[in-house]
Amino acid sequence: MIKFRTGFGYDVHQLKEGYDLWLGGIKVPHTKGAVGHSDADVLIHVICDALLGAANKRDIGYHFSDKDPKYKGIDSKILLKEVMNIIREAGYEVGNIDSTICLQQPKVNPHIPNMISCLSEVMEIDSEDLSIKATTTEKLSFVGREEGISAYATVLIYKK
Numbered sequence: 214m215i216k217f218r219t220g221f222g223y224d225v226h227q228l229k230e231g232y233d234l235w236l237g238g239i240k241v242p243h244t245k246g247a248v249g250h251s252d253a254d255v256l257i258h259v260i261c262d263a264l265l266g267a268a269n270k271r272d273i274g275y276h277f278s279d280k281d282p283k284y285k286g287i288d289s290k291i292l293l294k295e296v297m298n299i300i301r302e303a304g305y306e307v308g309n310i311d312s313t314i315c316l317q318q319p320k321v322n323p324h325i326p327n328m329i330s331c332l333s334e335v336m337e338i339d340s341e342d343l344s345i346k347a348t349t350t351e352k353l354s355f356v357g358r359e360e361g362i363s364a365y366a367t368v369l370i371y372k373k
């Protein structure tokens with residue numbers, strides 16, 4: 214019998230001038246970037262958390278502490294690769310991933326095909342199994358005031 218499990222991820226990073234905006238593994242041109250201990254790629258972080266949650270393997274900060282200098286400025290694609298190793302070692306494969314980026318500006322739709330191609334390659338999954346969407350928050354809340362960026366992801370994993 215196939216065992217299915219679902220997982221969910223949520224994360225927020227502050228936006229500030231003078232930082233790069235790494236999102237979905239690519240650098241998105243913008244006047245502000247995301248602040249974090251790592252490269253602050255919020256989309257990768259929520260995918261990591263959703264995968265870890267689905268496999269009941271704690272969360273991203275548990276595996277990669279934001280107090281550890283080893284992870285200072287790290288490319289989050291490296292963390293995602295490590296998370297995939299954790300879930301595959303536990304016997305799971307990815308069914309599909311759905312995600313939403315909450316960002317007032319810039320519009321990220323033009324970059325989504327590149328994000329999908331980049332992350333599906335990192336995760337070694339079919340690009341058809343990764344969905345990335347975006348929404349503004351209609352100028353409301355910290356996202357709407359352009360103080361921050363947030364994202365959500367859900368995943369389905371399975372083992373035979």
Ligand SMILES: Nc1ccn([C@@H]2O[C@H](COP(=O)(O)O)[C@@H](O)[C@H]2O)c(=O)n1
Nearest residue numbers: 316317318319320321322347348349350
């Ligand atoms: N940063 C963003 C936000 C949204 N989009 C796209 O625009 C559509 C409309 O946004 P609303 O917040 O008004 O719903 C949304 O459905 C996305 O397709 C985007 O590309 N980048």
Ligand SMILES: C[C@@]1(CO)OP(=O)(O)OP(=O)(O)OC[C@H]1O
Nearest residue numbers: 249250251253274277278279284
């Ligand atoms: C990724 C890690 C580790 O570098 O740092 P941040 O970039 O601060 O990201 P966050 O989602 O706040 O927490 C996970 C951290 O452990």
